[in-house]
Amino acid sequence: MTVSNTTTRTGAAGLSAAPARPTGRRWVARAAGLLGLLPFLAYTGLFLAAPVVMVVVGAFQDNDGAFTTDNVTTAVSDQYGRAFVTSIELSALTAVVGAVLGAVLAQAVLSRRPDGVLRKAVTSASGVLANFGGVQLAFAFIATLGSIGIVTKALAAVGLDIYQGGFTLFGFTGIAIVYIYFQVPLMLIVFTPALEGMREQWREAAENLGATRWQYWRHVAGPVLLPPFLASLLLLFANSLSAFATAEALTNGIIGLVPIQIGALVSGNVVADQQNLGKALGLGMVIVVGLVMAVYYRIQRRTARWLG
Amino acid sequence: MSTQRRRAARWPVIVLVVAGLYFLLPMVASLEFSLRDVHNTHSFAAWGRLLSYPGLLDTLFTSLWVAFGTVALTLLLMVPTVSWVHLRRPKLKRFVEGISLLPLVIPPIVLVNGVLVVFQDAPEIVNGTPLILVFEYVILALPFTYRTLDAGLSAIPLATLVEAARGLGASWPVVLLRVVLPNIRTAVLGAALLNLALVMGEYTLSSILLMQTFPVWMVSTGRTDAGVSVAVSLLSLLIVFVLLFLLSIVSGRRTRELRPFTPSAS
Numbered sequence: 001m002t003v004s005n006t007t008t009r010t011g012a013a014g015l016s017a018a019p020a021r022p023t024g025r026r027w028v029a030r031a032a033g034l035l036g037l038l039p040f041l042a043y044t045g046l047f048l049a050a051p052v053v054m055v056v057v058g059a060f061q062d063n064d065g066a067f068t069t070d071n072v073t074t075a076v077s078d079q080y081g082r083a084f085v086t087s088i089e090l091s092a093l094t095a096v097v098g099a100v101l102g103a104v105l106a107q108a109v110l111s112r113r114p115d116g117v118l119r120k121a122v123t124s125a126s127g128v129l130a131n132f133g134g135v136q137l138a139f140a141f142i143a144t145l146g147s148i149g150i151v152t153k154a155l156a157a158v159g160l161d162i163y164q165g166g167f168t169l170f171g172f173t174g175i176a177i178v179y180i181y182f183q184v185p186l187m188l189i190v191f192t193p194a195l196e197g198m199r200e201q202w203r204e205a206a207e208n209l210g211a212t213r214w215q216y217w218r219h220v221a222g223p224v225l226l227p228p229f230l231a232s233l234l235l236l237f238a239n240s241l242s243a244f245a246t247a248e249a250l251t252n253g254i255i256g257l258v259p260i261q262i263g264a265l266v267s268g269n270v271v272a273d274q275q276n277l278g279k280a281l282g283l284g285m286v287i288v289v290g291l292v293m294a295v296y297y298r299i300q301r302r303t304a305r306w307l308g
Numbered sequence: 309m310s311t312q313r314r315r316a317a318r319w320p321v322i323v324l325v326v327a328g329l330y331f332l333l334p335m336v337a338s339l340e341f342s343l344r345d346v347h348n349t350h351s352f353a354a355w356g357r358l359l360s361y362p363g364l365l366d367t368l369f370t371s372l373w374v375a376f377g378t379v380a381l382t383l384l385l386m387v388p389t390v391s392w393v394h395l396r397r398p399k400l401k402r403f404v405e406g407i408s409l410l411p412l413v414i415p416p417i418v419l420v421n422g423v424l425v426v427f428q429d430a431p432e433i434v435n436g437t438p439l440i441l442v443f444e445y446v447i448l449a450l451p452f453t454y455r456t457l458d459a460g461l462s463a464i465p466l467a468t469l470v471e472a473a474r475g476l477g478a479s480w481p482v483v484l485l486r487v488v489l490p491n492i493r494t495a496v497l498g499a500a501l502l503n504l505a506l507v508m509g510e511y512t513l514s515s516i517l518l519m520q521t522f523p524v525w526m527v528s529t530g531r532t533d534a535g536v537s538v539a540v541s542l543l544s545l546l547i548v549f550v551l552l553f554l555l556s557i558v559s560g561r562r563t564r565e566l567r568p569f570t571p572s573a574s
Binding site for chain 2: 036037039040043044046047048050051052053054055058104105107108109111112118120121123124125127128129131132133134135136137139140141142143144146149150151181184235238241242244245248249252259262263266267275278279282283285286289290293
């Protein structure tokens with residue numbers, strides 16, 4: 001999937017870069033132009049493309065290197081198939097909640113002065129929480145909602161023992177809560193540019209034509225903001241699907257999520273010599289994330305027309 | 309009208325206060341947790357244990373040199389590449405951007421799978437030391453790096469600057485080092501900081517490749533002494549936050565001075 005993705009992209013760019021006039025001097029100029037890209041292409045080829053190709057190839061090989069589809073079949077059945085379902089459910093849930101809360105928060109933040117301290121602090125904090133701290137957030141939540149966390153103890157003190165009631169930070173609900181904590185800041189980062197692109201003139205024009213607040217949102221702002229909102233939602237989905245560190249640190253690798261199972265297979269924790277099954281699972285993830293991101297880029301390109 | 313406006317101004321404040329409390333809660337909880345001592349007392353015991361804790365300084369040092377290696381290699385590779393594309397082959401922009409954004413589509417746990425295969429027979433110096441992390445973190449950081457440098461280069465009159473320098477007889481390396489680089493220093497600083505933050509928090513690759521980095525140490529220590537890990541993770545979150553916050557103040561000031569009407573780079 002990724003491979004075909006790369007080649008189509010390469011093909012498209014190659015076409016657009018070469019208005020078909022194959023005179024000798026043009027070819028020389030083109031070659032010289034690509035020369036400057038050579039280090040970049042060589043580097044990404046070795047450290048990005050080659051590993052991905054090996055995953056795709058390995059997904060269809062048995063331990064002796066012969067062709068097989070067993071890995072791929074196993075990867076979608078039983079516990080592994082269920083892991084895909086769980087991962088997708090978790091990602092959908094945290095993406096929707098994160099996107100809605102993040103969008104509201106982004107609008108609230110934009111109402112403050114652009115060069116104010118609050119805006120800068122929120123931007124920096126979002127950057128930290130969304131990109132930096134998978135492991136760190138796991139520990140922060142152990143301190144908050146773990147079995148002896150401050151909130152757990154406070155709730156127990158008022159007679160509400162959540163762990164008695166079946167809650168655990170180390171299961172689906174707990175992980176979802178932690179994921180939402182980094183999904184909201186990510187939404188803030190990716191959705192703010194869209195909100196900033198909304199022109200004040202549109203609101204004024206609507207008001208002059210007698211539109212109410214609701215009508216403005218229903219017929220002007222809503223339709224313009226819907227595509228970037230959906231695009232951001234998809235990005236959040238992909239982000240959650242790929243996340244490994246938080247769930248691993250929280251559960252010691254015992255929850256049935258796809259990244260966690262790949263990790264266990266690769267490090268040979270469960271059964272030895274199942275690395276290629278791990279690659280098949282990886283291929284499945286790349287396909288899911290690739291599809292999601294393909295839709296994302298399509299929407300994003302259309303959005304650029306209005307909010308660019 | 310005035311009541312409507314006042315009402316419109318009130319809800320953001322409520323949202324901000326609620327969100328602020330929500331986001332601060334785990335940080336406050338971490339602080340309280342790290343200060344806990346036996347029998348419901350509080351002390352600085354966990355913080356006091358930190359420096360003498362086996363492995364902390366070693367792994368922190370490893371992560372720091374990986375971070376600086378990543379930053380150096382990223383800038384060495386990407387500043388010339390993105391400048392080149394801007395100057396000589398603007399039509400290839402989409403292509404380079406497409407490749408640079410690919411790491412967003414490939415989950416790190418999948419990438420590391422392939423890395424294990426590709427470099428299993430590589431020399432010891434590559435796959436037996438954190439050097440392999442440097443190489444791969446440059447890849448993981450590509451989406452941020454590209455966007456930051458691209459925004460930085462789009463905001464300056466690059467062609468004019470370079471033509472002037474070339475016209476005065478400067479060689480390409482001199483142009484890059486003494487004309488381009490100083491003009492995009494905020495973007496370079498931003499890219500460097502994002503790289504640094506990524507490396508100091510990256511767990512997937514280093515744990516699967518069995519490298520003893522700072523996040524790996526944090527997880528393994530957390531299994532026996534949660535107080536120390538909570539303290540360290542709070543500290544590292546705070547440090548990265550302060551760095552990014554300072555950067556946003558510096559860059560905000562620069563954009564205001566130079567180009568008052570440009571919307572902030574996104």
